[in-house]
Amino acid sequence: MSIKGKAAIVGYGETEFLKRNPGDRSNYTEYCRAAKLAIEDAGLTKDDIDGLISIYPLDEEPTWTEDLQEYLQLHPRFLDNVYRGGASGNAAILYGAAALAGGLCNNILIVAGSVMDPKRIYEFGLETGTAFERDFDSIYGPMFNNSAYAMIKRRYMHEFNATDDQFAHVVINARYHASKFPNALLKKQVTVDDVLDSRLICDPLHLFEIVMPCVGGCALVMTTAERAKDTKNSPVYLLGGGQQFDRGLWNPAYGYERSLTTSPVKLAAKYAFEMSGLGITDMDFVELYDCYTITVVISLEDIGWCEKGEGAAYVEETDLTYKGDMPLNTDGGQLGRGQPNPGIHLMHSIEAARQLMGRAGDLQVEGATFGLSNGNGGSMADQCTLIFGNEIP
Amino acid sequence: MSTEIEYTKPLPTIEPETEEYWKAAKRHELFLQRCNACGEVIHFPRVMCYRCLSEDLGWFKSTGIGSVYSFTIIHQVAHLGFESEVPYVYAIIDLDDGARMISNVVNIDPSAVEVGMRVQVTFDDVTPEISIPKFEPIS
Numbered sequence: 001m002s003i004k005g006k007a008a009i010v011g012y013g014e015t016e017f018l019k020r021n022p023g024d025r026s027n028y029t030e031y032c033r034a035a036k037l038a039i040e041d042a043g044l045t046k047d048d049i050d051g052l053i054s055i056y057p058l059d060e061e062p063t064w065t066e067d068l069q070e071y072l073q074l075h076p077r078f079l080d081n082v083y084r085g086g087a088s089g090n091a092a093i094l095y096g097a098a099a100l101a102g103g104l105c106n107n108i109l110i111v112a113g114s115v116m117d118p119k120r121i122y123e124f125g126l127e128t129g130t131a132f133e134r135d136f137d138s139i140y141g142p143m144f145n146n147s148a149y150a151m152i153k154r155r156y157m158h159e160f161n162a163t164d165d166q167f168a169h170v171v172i173n174a175r176y177h178a179s180k181f182p183n184a185l186l187k188k189q190v191t192v193d194d195v196l197d198s199r200l201i202c203d204p205l206h207l208f209e210i211v212m213p214c215v216g217g218c219a220l221v222m223t224t225a226e227r228a229k230d231t232k233n234s235p236v237y238l239l240g241g242g243q244q245f246d247r248g249l250w251n252p253a254y255g256y257e258r259s260l261t262t263s264p265v266k267l268a269a270k271y272a273f274e275m276s277g278l279g280i281t282d283m284d285f286v287e288l289y290d291c292y293t294i295t296v297v298i299s300l301e302d303i304g305w306c307e308k309g310e311g312a313a314y315v316e317e318t319d320l321t322y323k324g325d326m327p328l329n330t331d332g333g334q335l336g337r338g339q340p341n342p343g344i345h346l347m348h349s350i351e352a353a354r355q356l357m358g359r360a361g362d363l364q365v366e367g368a369t370f371g372l373s374n375g376n377g378g379s380m381a382d383q384c385t386l387i388f389g390n391e392i393p
Numbered sequence: 394m395s396t397e398i399e400y401t402k403p404l405p406t407i408e409p410e411t412e413e414y415w416k417a418a419k420r421h422e423l424f425l426q427r428c429n430a431c432g433e434v435i436h437f438p439r440v441m442c443y444r445c446l447s448e449d450l451g452w453f454k455s456t457g458i459g460s461v462y463s464f465t466i467i468h469q470v471a472h473l474g475f476e477s478e479v480p481y482v483y484a485i486i487d488l489d490d491g492a493r494m495i496s497n498v499v500n501i502d503p504s505a506v507e508v509g510m511r512v513q514v515t516f517d518d519v520t521p522e523i524s525i526p527k528f529e530p531i532s
Binding site: 132134135136137138139140141142143144146147150151152154155158199200201202203204205258260 | 402403404405406408411436437462463464465466467468469470471472474475478480481483484485493494495496497508509525527
């Protein structure tokens, strides 16, 4: 049995992203407000929600989903707490669709957010490592995921003669879209020089190539394909989903094919396309997890958009805007909007839904029918690729 | 060898499966595990071979020679203990013995480090109990 086309996103909501918590935002404000917006957007009431998945805030316990259920006095008959790093949101959507297709619930709310101080995020990374990470990694002074992705970028540049100039185009595209997207924090457009002049955090990664942690919440509501026929918004069907988990969450030295430049995205995307019956050329846009520039370049290759080693040249030479040859991260992505981790885990699929509902305003991809969203966790360790469509092929 | 100044960076905890590794490091020897059942070379130390799931693992002394697989020059730290070190090199080393490990490349200007550079192990005696294996260019 396949879950292709059995469930659909019918509503979504996001709180206003902020660079810093002004003091009146909490994990509860972000989760509850995003949830309310999503439920209202779906044209449903709180009592229609009989499924709940949350991705718990980094500074809370895994029991957070039960806390949230109690706080909002929800009465779900399906409840789960998903944590797969940056792949959490897409994984939650995939598991939610499976629960809907399997008859475990009818309307599922998926929610995530963050108010965490950026400095605290780095401390958190050091505190939560497992014993072997402390003993054989932390003693050498890693800088959380920044140092891991910097090593991935360095290796990529070495293997494929890629240049910093090429990577800068990922940022240029993100900032261009962000400049037109209402709920984005980094709206100032940049040039190649601006990116290369931003300071080196972990050489060869510059500040502008790295996401900015921020405050915000994201939520969406999914329902069964049957019910979706009568909802307020035009349904966005989940047509395919695939996952692959490999490598360590923080440390990329072990795992997938012992290569830093080929990622488990390759398998996750393969499984997703197989389920959907579609191919990469059917996609009208892609929303890729863009925690760093290098993540986008490797993901582009591994979803099959271009050949291995050609991604950096491709982003330099191709029009990646919403009106271009292959629209990429049409809301600005994380590099343009900011990263409310783990709320961000839902952001890329929300943008896919926005496009496929035809609600993307100035950034609408004309005639968008099918789109791909990828979630990436750890040091390109956890991957979940989803294929969406506003029709079932 | 003891240090006069308090060591403020993270230290390893000695676990039953890592005790031999840290004892050897104190003697300035880099120890790796080898699976007696399938021959896989294993680092970091474990109770079980990740290839064949055997628990029959033994130790051998590595030549400590290898190549830089990739690296980054860290300019901004996550742990304040490293603040006085910036910029420093955090790297993946592929040992000729077959293991891959995270380490630092030291005793070289960070801007001179390259992917593929040949390196050898050197030990940093950070406390009376702990010596940390790092790598330097082969002289």
